[in-house]
Amino acid sequence: MSAVLSAAGVVRRLSGEVPVTLVDGVNLDIERGEFVCIMGPSGSGKSSLLYLLGLLDVPTAGRVLLDGDDTSRYGEDELANRRLEKLGFIFQFHFLLAEFTVMENVLLPMRRLGKLSDDSARTRARELLERFGIGAQSAKRPHQLSGGERQRVAIARALANEPLVILADEPTGNLDSVSSANVRQILRGLTRETATTVVAVTHDGSFAAAADRRIGIVDGKIDNAWRPG
Amino acid sequence: MGLQSSIALTHLTSRRRQTLVSLSCVVLGVAFFLAVSSLMSGSERDFLKRLVDNSAHITVSDEFRSAAVQPAALRWADGAVHISHVKPKTETRGIRGYRQKLAFVESLPGLRAAPMLVGSAVLTFAGREHGVTLSGIVPSKMKNVSTIEEKTVAGSLDALSANPNGIVIGKGLADKFGLWLGSTVSVTAPSGVNRPMKVVGVFRMGNASVDETQTFTLLKRAQMLLERPNRVNRFVIQLTDPYQARVVAQRIERAVGYKSLSWIEASEDFLSLLLIRRIIMYSVVSAILIVASFGIYNTLSTIVMEKTRDIAILKSMGFHSRDIRRIFLIEGVIIGLIGSAVGVACGLGLMRVLASIQFKIPGVTETQHLPLDWSVTQYALAAAFALISCIAASYLPARRAGRLHPVDILRGAA
Structure with missing residues (x-):
């Protein structure tokens, strides 16, 4: 197996009167089709690491490699292109x-990428929505859906451009137990059926239990000895 | 429709009330801009038309722009001795060799010219005297270069040809002395030559000074009265294109040597006043649209503030900063385009209302209308200015939206 996403000595420091180190020298390799959960106490730097791995933020030091590409040499637009083509995001709040x-x-992501014709994009969107059991809701607006349905729409949107990696920030943090289980099954299924890599930040123990690997983060550093209290 | 355009349109349609307020501002701005600027521009055109129609486009007079250089100064230009206070040789007044010079002027394309001899005289009637300007003219030529024929209220200019002792006077003078067609007045030149003349025409130019003091007679009669046989002291020239007056006047002056004054040069003070008036007018009407653009700025700033989370999501999806900027600029353009179109329609309605207003000027029998400029330039100017204001107003919110960092927003939202 080859690493689809790697962090090599990644540091993220916020400058200011009192500099804050969010991520401190993280080294990490995530394989294709792997389901990885990043766990740790609140404020430990989990989301910051996820944003760095998702090319939403730029490390102060170190490198993030996506599909073998060193992304440290890319500018803002090129990073946006990589996100569009190779990454998908799911957040705690659906953010539709x-x-x-x-x-x-x-x-939206398919239209921005512009690789598919309008009809093909619609067909793909319909397939994704039907796959997650929300095909009948396609004409509705987000406020007409339940929390679980919204999160499934967010997953469908994240998968629209067939990304290599799905990055999820507390994807079940705002859902009831039934919806959480549903989202967990979908993400687990993705890694097995399409070899899509899933990297999720979570506090949810049952969600993390489904992962191939759990990475503990404490004070911005990897601490695999960490276990939820 | 492009992706950015459809997002922009969705933003605007989902905030109907705010969008309508912004649109109303632009519509009102464009409508008032159009109505005021067309009214001001129309009145300016009307004023210029009156100025151009009622005066000679070019007047060649028996004067020189600067005093003649003395022969000694010409002969010894670098001489060590400077001669001053030299009294110039007395010139015989009038345009020398006027027939040849007039023939040259008349040979130029796009103009009509008429010779005149203008002098002073005293008109006496029933023991009352009145100083007048006596202009000797050739009626057939004069009709081509002035509106005198159109302004004649009794008799005609042609009657001068039939009656060599005829005189055409203004309505003001006629009213003052109780004169009418057939009245005989006594005309005395400064030299003392006196001749009875019969009123054969009465004109009304609308200018009290002209109507009281201007009189016309045959050129030959004026030459005799003013004791200037075979002389004229003025060419009056009308052009097909009055705005070429300055260039044509310079050409004529270079060729004939006498001062050739275009209406543009003669009215420079008026024209600069019109320019100032135009600047003031556009400043005022632009202010309306600038105020309207604050409404757009406010609407788009609110949308940007409300949409920070959406902007973060779009950026996390892979939208570039310029895509985000473009969305908000397109919103400004949409408001500008729709606002301009509706504003032009409303402005047109407002202009029709203004054009329908009728009023009477004291002393004028015809009903007057407000002069409006209906040219396409007015519409284009109003629409262009509205569009520029809208784009300028949307630029700052668009720039701010483009600069938003998704991580800052996602951290705040989590």
Whole structure:
């Protein structure tokens, strides 16, 4: 197996009167099709590491490699292109665009990438929505859906451009236990069926239990000895 | 429709009330801009038309722009001795060789010219005297270069040809002395030559000074009265294109040597006043649209503030900063385009209302209308200015949206 996402000595420090180190020298290799959970106490730097791995933030030191590419040499636009082509994001709050229908939300990344025709993109969006059991909701707006349905739409949107890696920040943090289990199964299934890599930050023990690997973070450093209290 | 455009349109349609307020500002701004600027521009055109129609486009007079250089100064230009206080040789007044010079002027394309001999005289009637300007003219030529024929309220200019002792006077003078067609007045030149003349025409130019003091007679009669046989002291020239007056006047002056004054040069003070008036007018109407653009700025700033999370999501998806900027600029353009179109329609309605207003000027029998400029330039100017204001107003919110860092927002939202 080859590493699809790597962190090599990644440091993220916020400058200011009192500099704060969010991530401190993290080395990490994540394989293709792997389901990895990043866990740790609140404020330990889990989300910051996820944003760095997801190319939303740029490390103060060290490198992030995506699919073998050293992303430290990329500018803002090139990083945005990599996110568009190779990464998908899921957040704790679904973060769907409220004025757009479910279908339009899923279409957005495909329309931005522009590789598929309008009809093909619609067909793919419909397939994704049906796969996650929300095909009938495609004309609705996010506020007309339940929390679990919204999160499934967010997953469909994250998968729209067939990314190599899905990065999820507390994907079940705002869901009931049934919806959480549903999201967990979907993400677990993705790694097995399509070899999509899933990297998730979570506090949810049952969610983490489904992962191939759990990485503990404490004070911005990897601490695999850490266990949820 | 492009992705950015569809997002922009969705933003605007989902905030109907705010969008409508912004649109109303632009519509009102454009409508008032159009109505005021067309009214001001129309009145300016009307003023210029009156100025151009009622005066000679070019007047060649028997004067020189600067005093003649003395022969000694010409002969010894670098001489060590400077001669001053030299009294120039007395010149015989009038344009020398006027027939040849007039023939040259008339040979130029796009103009009509008429010779005149202008002098002073005293008009006496029933023991009352009045100083007048006596202009000797050739009626057939004069009709081509002035509006005198159109402004004649009794008799005609042609009657001068039939009656060599005829005189055409202004309505003001006629009213003052109780004169009418057929009245005989006594005209005395400064030299003392006196001749009875019959009123054969009465004109009304609308200018009290002209109507009281201007009189016309045959050129030959004026030459005799003013004792200037075979002389004229003025060419009056009308152009097909009055705005070429300055260039044509310079050409004529270079060729004939006499001072050739275009209406543009003669009215420079008026024209600079019009320019100042135009600057003031555009400043005022632009202020309306600038105020309107604050409404757009406010709407788009609110959308940016409300949409920070969406902007973060779009950026995390792979949208570039310029995509985000473009979305908000397109929103400004959409408001500008729709606002301009509706504003132009409303402005047109407002202009029709203004054009329908009728009023009467004291002393004028015809009903007057407000002069409006209906040219396409007015619409284009109003629409262009509105569009520029909208884009400028949307630029700052768009830039701010483009600069938002997704991580800052995602951290705050989590």
